[in-house]
Amino acid sequence: HGSVNADALSQEVLSEEPVQEAAGSGGETRSRTGWLCPHANSKSNNKKRTNSRNKKHKGRLEEVDQRDEGEADDKGARGWESASSETERDGGSERQREHPFIVTEPGEVARAKKNGLDYLFHLYEQCRLFLVQVQALARQHGHKCPTKVTNQVFRYAKKAGASHINKPKMRHYVHCYALHCLDEEASNALRKAFKERRENVGAWRQACYEPLVNISARHNWDIDVVFNSHPRLSIWYVPTKLRQLCHIASSNAGTNVATAGTGTVGTILGSGSGDLLQ
Amino acid sequence: HGSVNADALSQEVLSEEPVQEAAGSGGETRSRTGWLCPHANSKSNNKKRTNSRNKKHKGRLEEVDQRDEGEADDKGARGWESASSETERDGGSERQREHPFIVTEPGEVARAKKNGLDYLFHLYEQCRLFLVQVQALARQHGHKCPTKVTNQVFRYAKKAGASHINKPKMRHYVHCYALHCLDEEASNALRKAFKERRENVGAWRQACYEPLVNISARHNWDIDVVFNSHPRLSIWYVPTKLRQLCHIASSNAGTNVATAGTGTVGTILGSGSGDLLQ
DNA sequence: AGAAGGACCAGTGGTCCGTA
DNA sequence: AGAAGGACCAGTGGTCCGTA
Numbered sequence: 248h249g250s251v252n253a254d255a256l257s258q259e260v261l262s263e264e265p266v267q268e269a270a271g272s273g274g275e276t277r278s279r280t281g282w283l284c285p286h287a288n289s290k291s292n293n294k295k296r297t298n299s300r301n302k303k304h305k306g307r308l309e310e311v312d313q314r315d316e317g318e319a320d321d322k323g324a325r326g327w328e329s330a331s332s333e334t335e336r337d338g339g340s341e342r343q344r345e346h347p348f349i350v351t352e353p354g355e356v357a358r359a360k361k362n363g364l365d366y367l368f369h370l371y372e373q374c375r376l377f378l379v380q381v382q383a384l385a386r387q388h389g390h391k392c393p394t395k396v397t398n399q400v401f402r403y404a405k406k407a408g409a410s411h412i413n414k415p416k417m418r419h420y421v422h423c424y425a426l427h428c429l430d431e432e433a434s435n436a437l438r439k440a441f442k443e444r445r446e447n448v449g450a451w452r453q454a455c456y457e458p459l460v461n462i463s464a465r466h467n468w469d470i471d472v473v474f475n476s477h478p479r480l481s482i483w484y485v486p487t488k489l490r491q492l493c494h495i496a497s498s499n500a501g502t503n504v505a506t507a508g509t510g511t512v513g514t515i516l517g518s519g520s521g522d523l524l525q
Numbered sequence: 526h527g528s529v530n531a532d533a534l535s536q537e538v539l540s541e542e543p544v545q546e547a548a549g550s551g552g553e554t555r556s557r558t559g560w561l562c563p564h565a566n567s568k569s570n571n572k573k574r575t576n577s578r579n580k581k582h583k584g585r586l587e588e589v590d591q592r593d594e595g596e597a598d599d600k601g602a603r604g605w606e607s608a609s610s611e612t613e614r615d616g617g618s619e620r621q622r623e624h625p626f627i628v629t630e631p632g633e634v635a636r637a638k639k640n641g642l643d644y645l646f647h648l649y650e651q652c653r654l655f656l657v658q659v660q661a662l663a664r665q666h667g668h669k670c671p672t673k674v675t676n677q678v679f680r681y682a683k684k685a686g687a688s689h690i691n692k693p694k695m696r697h698y699v700h701c702y703a704l705h706c707l708d709e710e711a712s713n714a715l716r717k718a719f720k721e722r723r724e725n726v727g728a729w730r731q732a733c734y735e736p737l738v739n740i741s742a743r744h745n746w747d748i749d750v751v752f753n754s755h756p757r758l759s760i761w762y763v764p765t766k767l768r769q770l771c772h773i774a775s776s777n778a779g780t781n782v783a784t785a786g787t788g789t790v791g792t793i794l795g796s797g798s799g800d801l802l803q
Numbered sequence: 804a805g806a807a808g809g810a811c812c813a814g815t816g817g818t819c820c821g822t823a
Numbered sequence: 824a825g826a827a828g829g830a831c832c833a834g835t836g837g838t839c840c841g842t843a
Contacts, residue, residue: 344807344843389772391763392749398835415808415838447805471670485669487837494667622823622827676815693818693828725825765817 345411348448350441364423364438370412371424371483377404377412378482395482422489423455428480429473433458459489460496468497623689626726630717642701642716648690649702649761655682655690656760673760700767701733706758707751711736737767738774746775 351363378393378400385392393399396417404412427434437458441451463470470493475481629641656671656678663670671677674695682690705712715736719729741748748771753759 347806389769389775391768413808414836416806418837419807449805484836490669491667497667625826691828692816694826696817697827727825762816 350451463493628720628729741771
């Protein structure tokens with residue numbers, strides 16, 4: 248609640264059932280209050296994004312300020328800053344982010360102020376359960392039934408109190424989760440190797456692409472087939488960059504026209520150049 | 526071309542290959558020029574929708590006026606009125622609509638200035654072929670591949686010269702096409718009956734719902750399963766109203782909670798009341 | 804610096820309603 | 824009146840970039 252985002256005010260009022268809360272599976276218990284405490288570092292609020300991107304049709308977001316839902320019920324309800332101009336709630340509390348991920352090996356508990364990769368993968372499982380619930384509600388009411396984790400599912404998760412789940416994060420690491428699903432041994436080995444080398448999460452994340460490209464190669468370079476044939480993975484959209492990497496690799500592999508390959512995917516992935524790797 | 530709609534100016538320039546043109550399958554040959562002739566009833570142009578719906582974030586549509594594509598190549602290219610304020614092209618030609626549908630029996634050629642139902646169903650087949658082409662292009666370029674007839678497909682069809690295909694029309698009659706696919710005999714019988722009774726197209730269209738609800742009943746009221754298990758039908762979204770009718774019918778059938786059914790779907794469909802039937 | 808996520812934007816599904 | 828379809832709109836997929 249305390250919707251900063253206008254989209255949260257959709258018409259369909261989702262049931263407020265508590266569902267399974269955070270509770271990390273990676274070993275740590277993750278007391279929600281840890282990062283939801285309404286009185287943390289005082290600095291912040293009314294900062295407002297002063298961003299200067301194209302910003303065309305805003306204006307739809309105006310007037311969406313005073314929250315209509317009441318209070319309580321949302322365990323340690325945060326009251327972040329409001330979105331629009333002067334209606335700021337000054338005595339407000341602050342936004343708390345999730346702790347950053349670090350590369351952990353399977354079963355390893357992350358140190359203080361960090362989250363481990365078991366917890367990351369657990370979030371994907373949580374999203375799947377939220378999807379299952381959204382699907383059940385949709386069928387019950389005769390609505391069309393999502394087969395993927397959509398915006399609607401993220402919105403439902405938020406309403407259900409899972410404020411630590413958000414779309415950009417989940418999309419960012421989908422391919423890491425994919426490797427975990429498709430080849431857990433390889434995934435575990437990669438985690439151990441990168442932990443040992445003291446690599447950061449970004450480096451590990453990048454490294455997850457290549458094994459997936461290789462798996463797709465064994466399925467005629469069709470990464471969609473790879474995703475869709477795994478029950479836990481099929482509910483996630485194939486990330487754009489992974490799709491592109493598989494396409495490039497298939498071209499270079501010469502199953503297509505002779506593109507006079509300038510290098511294998513391995514080199515591309517290892518080089519760090521090219522905007523596919525940002 | 527002569528895009529009235531801003532969406533038509535998408536970045537991806539689709540190849541201008543001619544593809545299969547109109548050419549009705551119903552027997553009539555449908556010379557395109559019949560309803561694409563650039564000099565027809567002179568009245569019209571610069572009329573602009575003065576509509577007063579909510580109209581919030583427009584403004585994005587401005588400046589999108591001067592067409593960038595050249596000329597010719599689009600056989601009998603129409604040059605309808607342009608979209609925005611003063612840049613009207615006055616010597617312009619006029620919009621020509623498709624002739625309205627009438628209820629015809631299978632194989633029957635519609636009389637002048639009318640289109641028959643074989644032609645209607647042929648349009649669905651044309652859309653399928655456009656989808657197949659869009660899919661081939663997507664795979665070729667490593668883009669995500671649509672499984673349904675999406676906006677992208679309609680845009681592609683327009684670019685390919687099929688100006689007689691548009692989304693509202695195709696969506697409007699999807700369930701009629703569904704019946705044609707799923708039970709051609711029943712569909713044919715319905716057409717004959719409604720033709721005999723001299724019913725208009727709207728009445729025939731309404732009548733197509735009930736047989737479909739009955740078919741869904743035999744598949745556990747799951748209309749999605751019904752659509753998806755037919756190869757030509759699975760590329761079409763289930764229409765909202767059909768989904769709602771199946772849901773209501775399943776409730777009334779008592780497979781669910783006893784809703785103290787106030788009437789069967791048959792009565793609902795026959796009554797003409799209730800906003801599900803508009 | 805590396806990373807989490809609010810908020811944005813182009814293009815989608817869906818269909819209304821001004822038009823013929 | 825009955826019907827075809829341009830154009831609109833709310834909510835989507837995707838991810839940038841101001842923030843911590």
